[in-house]
Amino acid sequence: MSSSTRRLPYTAADGKTYKRDYTTDRGLYLIAQYLRVKHDRPVLDEIRRFLAAAGAFVDIYRGLWGRPAAALRKELSISSNANLRDHQPTLALYYQGIVEEVCAQKLGEREEVWWEEARDIIRRVAAIIGRQAQETSALLERDIATGKSLLPIQHSS
Secondary structure: OHHHEEEEEEEOOOOOEEEEEEEOHHHHHHHHHHOOOOOOOHHHHHHHHHHHHHOHHHHHHHHHHOOOHHHHHHHOOOOOOOOHHHHOOHHHHHHHHHHHHHHHHHHHOOOOOOHHHHHHHHHHHHHHHHHHHHHHHHHHOEOOOOOOEOOOOOOOO
């Protein structure tokens, strides 16, 4: 990962120039995979927001669950700015973690990766793990992404 980071000059508000750490999109992606968002680490949440804006998590959710995060938020009746992961069942988080870990390992094998190549890897891995998640959802008769039942509601007459 050190090849994805470097020190660049930064001019502060006081006019002084300092060397600051800089990383590429790929570097941010790798950093985010090795750190987990905690309430006491707001910077990591900012990295995840950047990655989400860049499309990384869109690809994970679409490939894994067959729908974007916005649709999952709507199904869970949570606001558009709520952290989806805070409202998903544990099994959904495991599947998302597997996708993230496999992607991190695949990306870590490469010396240099273009962002579009990284997204292709993310899409491929999410689709592979997504097929298994669909089978598990069918077995459990529950949408793993939301925890909601897949069985129709029976109304008594």
